[in-house]
Amino acid sequence: MDKCKRIAKRGNKCGFSQQHMNNPMNLKNRRSEFIYRLLTINLFIICISDCLIAQEKIVEPKDTSKVVQDIKEYSEKGNFFSMILKSIIVIDDEQQSEITLPDPDKKSIKIFTGKIIRKINIEILDVFGASVNNPNDTVRNWLQDIGNDLHINTKEWLIKNKLIFFEGQIFIPFYILESERIIRESPYVYDVRIIPQQLENNSDSVDIMVYVQDIWSLNGSASYSPGNKTGSVSIDDINFLGYGNKCYGGLNFDSKLTQGWDWDGSYTLDNIEKTFLSANIYYKSDMNSEQYGVSIGRDFFSPIISWAGSVEQHWLNTRYPEILNSIGLIETVRYNQQDYWLGHSFNLSQIDSSEENQNAFNVSGRITRIVYSQKPRFDTLNLFQDNTFYLSRIGYSNRNYYQDHYIFGLGKTEDIPLVHMIAFLYGYEIGSNSSRPYYGLKTGYSFHNDSLGYFYGGFNIGAFRSNQKWLNLNYLMEVMYFSNLSVVGKWKWRHYIGSRYSYSYDPIRPQDILNINNEGGIRGFTDNDLKGAKKLVLNYEVDIFAPLQFFGFKLAFITFADFGLISSNNNSLFTSKLYQGYGIGFRIKNEHLIFPAFQFMFGFYPNTPQTDENNFKAFHQNAMYYHFNQFEFSIPSIITLE
Numbered sequence: 001m002d003k004c005k006r007i008a009k010r011g012n013k014c015g016f017s018q019q020h021m022n023n024p025m026n027l028k029n030r031r032s033e034f035i036y037r038l039l040t041i042n043l044f045i046i047c048i049s050d051c052l053i054a055q056e057k058i059v060e061p062k063d064t065s066k067v068v069q070d071i072k073e074y075s076e077k078g079n080f081f082s083m084i085l086k087s088i089i090v091i092d093d094e095q096q097s098e099i100t101l102p103d104p105d106k107k108s109i110k111i112f113t114g115k116i117i118r119k120i121n122i123e124i125l126d127v128f129g130a131s132v133n134n135p136n137d138t139v140r141n142w143l144q145d146i147g148n149d150l151h152i153n154t155k156e157w158l159i160k161n162k163l164i165f166f167e168g169q170i171f172i173p174f175y176i177l178e179s180e181r182i183i184r185e186s187p188y189v190y191d192v193r194i195i196p197q198q199l200e201n202n203s204d205s206v207d208i209m210v211y212v213q214d215i216w217s218l219n220g221s222a223s224y225s226p227g228n229k230t231g232s233v234s235i236d237d238i239n240f241l242g243y244g245n246k247c248y249g250g251l252n253f254d255s256k257l258t259q260g261w262d263w264d265g266s267y268t269l270d271n272i273e274k275t276f277l278s279a280n281i282y283y284k285s286d287m288n289s290e291q292y293g294v295s296i297g298r299d300f301f302s303p304i305i306s307w308a309g310s311v312e313q314h315w316l317n318t319r320y321p322e323i324l325n326s327i328g329l330i331e332t333v334r335y336n337q338q339d340y341w342l343g344h345s346f347n348l349s350q351i352d353s354s355e356e357n358q359n360a361f362n363v364s365g366r367i368t369r370i371v372y373s374q375k376p377r378f379d380t381l382n383l384f385q386d387n388t389f390y391l392s393r394i395g396y397s398n399r400n401y402y403q404d405h406y407i408f409g410l411g412k413t414e415d416i417p418l419v420h421m422i423a424f425l426y427g428y429e430i431g432s433n434s435s436r437p438y439y440g441l442k443t444g445y446s447f448h449n450d451s452l453g454y455f456y457g458g459f460n461i462g463a464f465r466s467n468q469k470w471l472n473l474n475y476l477m478e479v480m481y482f483s484n485l486s487v488v489g490k491w492k493w494r495h496y497i498g499s500r501y502s503y504s505y506d507p508i509r510p511q512d513i514l515n516i517n518n519e520g521g522i523r524g525f526t527d528n529d530l531k532g533a534k535k536l537v538l539n540y541e542v543d544i545f546a547p548l549q550f551f552g553f554k555l556a557f558i559t560f561a562d563f564g565l566i567s568s569n570n571n572s573l574f575t576s577k578l579y580q581g582y583g584i585g586f587r588i589k590n591e592h593l594i595f596p597a598f599q600f601m602f603g604f605y606p607n608t609p610q611t612d613e614n615n616f617k618a619f620h621q622n623a624m625y626y627h628f629n630q631f632e633f634s635i636p637s638i639i640t641l642e
Contacts, residue, residue: 118205125213132193132211152242188239244270300633309342331376341366387431393636395423410554436466453483462639475503490547503534516564522581524603533569552590596622
């Protein structure tokens, strides 16, 4: 009731009464207005795209890059200021060539099919300066030289252990391409290129040259709040001493802590004994929880993997401030969680190693066991009960990749998944007080069209079944599209469109849990009182990539438009208010560094009540708003939305 009054009050501030909002004629007009807006936006996007593409045909590169050319010419002069400019600004002449990959149709690789691999040579390139497409380039400034001297390069044997082909083996193109992708997915690698080399007087054999370029792997942070007398300091290395292992340590300072400080730490071993197994040990704590555990395992990260699984053990001591006993004390929960899973991937027919498309069936099972050593004394919903959850999955996928640039990065090579996948889930939870089955379905489909771009669609649904009711029901349908890269001179841009419908409801706990805040729907928008059981969001973005580098940092300009509908379970989604957000900003990142991208945005929210009653907001983000669904068969899990 209070929520309805609050919504009505907001409506009256905008000049509408509750009666006006519920009038059938007005609702019809609002639906028409909503559809009209969406059609207008789509028409505008298409017109702008066609107009810009048409400009590409008639505008000469020298005209569109006059300012860039002037900067370049000035930096070549011999005065003091031009020397400073040249040391910090690089005119990105290589970006144009990066759009076309060195061997897009892989013809130079396929001609070596069937030859014997005689020798594998590996060269680790400096972080700054050279590239895998130009490994002999030694042009760099003084700051890059210092960075290269301080960085510890990845060990050559570590890269060799990630190759799925060996000396003395028959040359198979798929193994070359898949090895490139596997190495490129390593968090400490910027890019990789594997080149077969023809041997003179030996037509039956081939040598392999592997060029790998690291990224700067060391990161750290520090913060302090004088008012609260709290602070933190941390250091993180994702390629510790060049061995590919990840090491993290952090300290947190807070006068409210028992001893005034606490710490976090973790260490991860990568690719143990050439098995692609990873092991992790960690400890972390904050004001309300303490967690520690160990794990070892691997995923189905490649079609070559037939078996995958993991063994994990976690201990958690958690304090729930919202759970108070009769005398007002915060309740504490202690439990340990054991997690095991094993999966097998196979094909009904023998895999053709010469083909890049790889089909695979997958059968996996998981057992999760939670045992509570301390529970809240007032748990009327039996949320904290010892339980064992068995979850099985059977699925099929067809996976392929193509390479591109300037999608989620600012020029680095990106492997784009093209996958058809379907997976069925069945589980059974056995609790100390109740038991229930679980059913789920996951599907995904993506493809790339040379004329239109990349399309992805996915559908997930899952729920528990108990007492003739569907419990913890989660439903997600999403689509994403991004255009091909458009180019005028040295400037580039790409369009992104995404939409998703989410529904989450549990009759035992009927609280609304979904929101459209920030990554949940509308960028820069925050209203913690606005929640629902279902929502529909539509997002549009265009990124314009500038041909300048500042100390290796590349720049992209961003324009976005976000729309969201959200309502409770008993109300119609399409009669709810259409929330909107429009904005501009920029993204800056040096992709040779581990540091995340920095995005500064300025948003306008015409009909969105911000908490400070201001329709304008400046904010920043550290991650790309869009992301891929990799469609990999990983650990079996129930359907989640956020």
